[in-house]
Amino acid sequence: MKLLYFAWLRQKIGTAEENLDPPGSIATVAQLIDWLKTRGPNYEGALTNTKLVRVAVNREYVTYDHRLKPGDEVALFPPVTGG
Amino acid sequence: MIRVQREDFDPGAEIAALTRGRRDIGGVTSFIGLVRDMAGGDKIASMTLEHYPGMTEQQLAAIEDEARKRWPLDAVLIVHRYGELKPGDRIVLVVTASSHRDAAFDACRFLIDWLKTKAPFWKLEETSQGPRWVDAKESDDQAAARWRRE
Numbered sequence: 055m056k057l058l059y060f061a062w063l064r065q066k067i068g069t070a071e072e073n074l075d076p077p078g079s080i081a082t083v084a085q086l087i088d089w090l091k092t093r094g095p096n097y098e099g100a101l102t103n104t105k106l107v108r109v110a111v112n113r114e115y116v117t118y119d120h121r122l123k124p125g126d127e128v129a130l131f132p133p134v135t136g137g
Numbered sequence: 138m139i140r141v142q143r144e145d146f147d148p149g150a151e152i153a154a155l156t157r158g159r160r161d162i163g164g165v166t167s168f169i170g171l172v173r174d175m176a177g178g179d180k181i182a183s184m185t186l187e188h189y190p191g192m193t194e195q196q197l198a199a200i201e202d203e204a205r206k207r208w209p210l211d212a213v214l215i216v217h218r219y220g221e222l223k224p225g226d227r228i229v230l231v232v233t234a235s236s237h238r239d240a241a242f243d244a245c246r247f248l249i250d251w252l253k254t255k256a257p258f259w260k261l262e263e264t265s266q267g268p269r270w271v272d273a274k275e276s277d278d279q280a281a282a283r284w285r286r287e
Contacts, residue, residue, distance in 0.1 A: 058189070060187060060189060060257070060259055061187055061259035061261070061270055062270045110189070110192055110257070113189075113191055113192035113195050114192075114195075115255075129189060129192065131189070131257065131259065132259060132270065132273070133254075133272075133273035134254065134255065134256060134257050134258055134259065134273065135253070135258060135259055135260045135271045135272070135273055135274075136217065136229075136252045136253055136254075136255070136256030136257070136258035137170055137217075137228070137229055137249055137252040137253040137256065137258075137277075
């Protein structure tokens with residue numbers, strides 16, 4: 055699974071992009087975020103306040119109950135500030 | 138039509154190109170967003186826009202499609218910049234054209250309101266107090282919510 059991070063999430067986690075293989079028990083976006091938080095204090099710090107974490111799967115906005123598939127591109131980022 | 142680019146744009150030239158040879162367009166509305174030199178009482182030296190290549194274009198195209206469904210538009214152009222910008226620099230251009238002004242005005246307002254809350258861009262301001270990511274504003278959410286359809 056390809057993970058992408060943007061803005062301060064990228065800075066806090068310390069990378070813009072990584073390939074990870076979450077355990078098979080991880081089925082939803084919410085579970086993926088909980089699993090990521092166990093990967094280290096940098097993830098924990100970036101993902102604690104989920105009100106500030108938006109998610110896109112394969113470049114479409116999704117909610118936390120979205121079900122993930124192998125090979126998905128999952129992006130985590132703060133609320134957008136375009137315009 | 139949408140474009141995401143690092144380079145500046147010329148609003149006059151963009152509008153001229155969009156309407157060249159067209160005789161059906163009765164009115165054109167445009168919005169140009171610029172970088173301000175102050176934010177929350179602090180001086181801004183620069184603003185860097187980060188985006189999500191691929192998704193940003195896809196979302197802008199989806200926003201254009203939505204506007205075209207809602208209003209009878211003859212032409213739409215969204216140009217959004219990324220990278221490091223200075224106060225006074227242009228950030229975004231929205232142009233809508235229709236045979237009647239109401240559709241052009243309303244669609245332009247809709248597009249910029251939706252851009253604020255849906256387009257994957259993030260702004261990092263270099264302020265006199267150090268670098269600072271711009272928070273999403275509740276007022277922007279409220280502006281976009283006016284256009285929501287149940």
